[in-house]
Amino acid sequence: MTPPPTVLAVATVSDPDVKAGYATDESVGAQAPEHFEVVRARSLDDVVEVMRWADATGTPVVPQGAHSSLTGASVAIEGGVVLNTEGMDSITTIDPLEGYAVAGPGVLNKALKDAVAAEGMFYPPDPASSAFCTIGGNVATNAGGLCCVKYGVTGDYVRALQVVLPGGEVIRTGHRTAKGVAGLDLTGLFVGSEGTLGVVTEVTTRLIPAPDPALTVLATFDSLDAASAAIVALRRERHLPSLVELLDRAAIAAVQALADYGFPDDCEAVLLVQSDRPGHTSEDVQRYAGLLTDAGAVDVAVADDPAEADLLLAGRRALSPALEAEGPRYLEDVCVPVGRLVDLIREGQRIAAERGLEIVMAGHAGDGNLHPSIFFDAADPASRERAHAAFTLIVDAALGMGGTITGEHGVGSLKAPWLPRELGDPMIERQRAIKALFDPRGILNPGRVYWS
Numbered sequence: 275m276t277p278p279p280t281v282l283a284v285a286t287v288s289d290p291d292v293k294a295g296y297a298t299d300e301s302v303g304a305q306a307p308e309h310f311e312v313v314r315a316r317s318l319d320d321v322v323e324v325m326r327w328a329d330a331t332g333t334p335v336v337p338q339g340a341h342s343s344l345t346g347a348s349v350a351i352e353g354g355v356v357l358n359t360e361g362m363d364s365i366t367t368i369d370p371l372e373g374y375a376v377a378g379p380g381v382l383n384k385a386l387k388d389a390v391a392a393e394g395m396f397y398p399p400d401p402a403s404s405a406f407c408t409i410g411g412n413v414a415t416n417a418g419g420l421c422c423v424k425y426g427v428t429g430d431y432v433r434a435l436q437v438v439l440p441g442g443e444v445i446r447t448g449h450r451t452a453k454g455v456a457g458l459d460l461t462g463l464f465v466g467s468e469g470t471l472g473v474v475t476e477v478t479t480r481l482i483p484a485p486d487p488a489l490t491v492l493a494t495f496d497s498l499d500a501a502s503a504a505i506v507a508l509r510r511e512r513h514l515p516s517l518v519e520l521l522d523r524a525a526i527a528a529v530q531a532l533a534d535y536g537f538p539d540d541c542e543a544v545l546l547v548q549s550d551r552p553g554h555t556s557e558d559v560q561r562y563a564g565l566l567t568d569a570g571a572v573d574v575a576v577a578d579d580p581a582e583a584d585l586l587l588a589g590r591r592a593l594s595p596a597l598e599a600e601g602p603r604y605l606e607d608v609c610v611p612v613g614r615l616v617d618l619i620r621e622g623q624r625i626a627a628e629r630g631l632e633i634v635m636a637g638h639a640g641d642g643n644l645h646p647s648i649f650f651d652a653a654d655p656a657s658r659e660r661a662h663a664a665f666t667l668i669v670d671a672a673l674g675m676g677g678t679i680t681g682e683h684g685v686g687s688l689k690a691p692w693l694p695r696e697l698g699d700p701m702i703e704r705q706r707a708i709k710a711l712f713d714p715r716g717i718l719n720p721g722r723v724y725w726s
């Protein structure tokens with residue numbers, strides 16, 4: 275690789291141990307390549323410089339935030355440069371009147387939420403990784419999370435972007451005003467592009483007035499079928515809950531093994547349901563409790579003590595590390611129509627029984643977005659193969675139900691083989707043509723999303 279120009283000497287990581295820390299993400303089996311560089315960008319100029327140099331030398335660039343990707347989207351590439359934007363972490367504007375904030379790509383999701391909350395505003399997108407993932411990564415993956423059932427995903431809260439293209443050109447997309455329909459929606463194009471079109475260097479997010487502190491219902495079920503039926507009933511509500519999360523028996527056990535988060539140990543599934551509707555949280559959770567009982571919950575508890583509610587939610591956020599501690603797993607992210615959730619869960623259970631696998635069911639079930647964890651024995655290649663086959667079957671099942679291969683984690687490397695199946699060749703061709711328009715030399719995150 276051609277040595278980086280002088281300005282990058284400041285930002286390029288030379289210590290091999292530090293460098294290794296940027297080589298992989300949180301995806302299963304992520305492997306560090308042998309030769310790669312890491313640049314920790316601190317400013318727009320750093321990004322421009324890297325993109326100029328990379329384009330001139332044909333060096334692959336992996337834009338990177340907190341490398342919490344679960345799909346291999348932010349793993350270093352052999353002979354490439356990891357362009358990490360965590361250091362661009364300033365919030366320069368919070369404007370409650372106009373309803374926006376301007377943040378660097380390295381600002382943590384939770385830091386933005388906390389900063390705007392201090393001004394009485396709310397930035398809803400809430401991935402379970404909120405405490406450690408970056409806004410740049412959220413934009414690039416169109417991240418979802420726990421409150422999408424009411425508030426939608428990251429893309430619903432991005433008004434404008436500053437992006438650096440290969441060659442170093444800086445462009446601005448979108449608008450800061452509450453409305454703006456001039457021209458094609460290039461902001462929407464960059465949202466969810468997984469670092470394949472440009473490097474996001476500034477994000478203008480839409481803010482809304484802060485909701486009330488949420489109240490929580492914990493409903494327990496003696497079957498996943500009953501929990502799925504209750505979700506359908508909740509989705510028919512006029513005032514949608516702000517959160518509907520599902521954990522099955524094994525997921526609850528894994529979380530409770532970490533600490534006592536207040537989940538019961540004698541049921542097949544729980545639903546965590548919240549309301550944050552200003553002035554109506556008590557009335558909503560009472561109504562949800564009645565509806566959940568009617569739908570077949572064996573027990574319903576309303577956590578009106580915020581500390582108790584926070585503890586339950588902390589338990590939900592601890593689910594990923596809790597399952598991680600149980601052993602290696604493939605983590606699914608399919609999303610199906612809510613009315614087909616029960617079919618997806620049954621299919622997962624059938625596959626688990628047929629293949630002799632443990633598949634733990636949990637996820638943002640209020641959206642039909644499930645994260646089945648398919649466990650395998652790392653020392654046994656046959657077990658890993660069976661787990662991968664089950665992963666494939668679940669994706670196939672979701673597509674067959676009119677669903678999608680990824681509800682929120684993105685395509686990355688992990689799901690790239692399935693993208694043509696979901697989109698079809700004519701659409702893949704057009705998407706490749708759009709990529710070529712922004713990245714003619716194909717240096718941005720090559721091999722991710724679109725198989726080379």
Ligand SMILES: Cc1cc2nc3c(=O)[nH]c(=O)nc-3n(C[C@H](O)[C@H](O)[C@H](O)COP(=O)(O)OP(=O)(O)OC[C@H]3O[C@@H](n4cnc5c(N)ncnc54)[C@H](O)[C@@H]3O)c2cc1C
Pocket residue numbers: 299300336337338339340341342343344347348359379400401402403406407408409410411412413414415416417418419420467468469470472473474475594595682683719
């Ligand atoms: C425990 C855990 C829980 C999670 N829960 C959720 C969840 O509830 N919902 C959800 O949606 N995801 C979740 N994730 C996945 C992950 O946190 C999200 O995909 C997140 O948006 C990634 O942000 P990041 O800063 O880590 O980005 P990275 O992992 O560093 O990068 C992700 C993608 O964004 C691109 N990218 C990063 N920064 C930039 C930039 N400045 N410009 C252009 N492209 C860029 C990368 O190239 C890559 O394609 C979870 C992950 C973990 C480990």
